[in-house]
Amino acid sequence: ILNVEQSPQSLHVQEGDSTNFTCSFPSSNFYALHWYRWETAKSPEALFVMTLNGDEKKKGRISATLNTKEGYSYLYIKGSQPEDSATYLCAIGGATNKLIFGTGTLLAVQP
């Protein structure tokens, strides 16, 4: 069974701070890495899906990078806002789209 690890478990930052979290995964048999944003009382929403070593994706103030050779991905948030408060999940997907999730990083942004 794949082991997807995320760190830190939780993070408290002030509005305007930039922050980043890590997702680690086994580098062998890699197919795709997903990042999801999960707000309280809502459903997870897809942020990025990345497949190639060196991939970088960006959506507004949020960006992600991927290193498949060493088995990690970083998610960056520039200038955090209170509305960025959520749990950020990463998942590893195989060729059949079977996704295995990490336990997430809970981000709280204080105004």
Added chain:
Amino acid sequence: NAGVTQTPKFQVLKTGQSMTLQCAQDMNHEYMSWYRQDPGMGLRLIHYSVGAGITDQGEVPNGYNVSRSTTEDFPLRLLSAAPSQTSVYFCASSSRDIINYGYTFGSGTRLTVV
């Protein structure tokens, strides 16, 4: 466009009862999955399907059955509910173009087994 619809939103069962959690999607997605979410455990895959008539087990399949008779529907059956199955259940679907869109999740079913 409703996306992924889960019913019911809340359910309380007695130990030993059976029930079916419904999941339907109207996006013609081939892939569908069921996850359970427990505190500190993240989302764990129960069962998944890559198309009508095809299902496979995930990480925690024991105590659950699924079927995929149509592309739209992917019901999850609890055969004999146990308190350990108290959880929030999420259904998700994706097209084969998951690289561009990722998974779409339903709003969840909160199940309590007493």
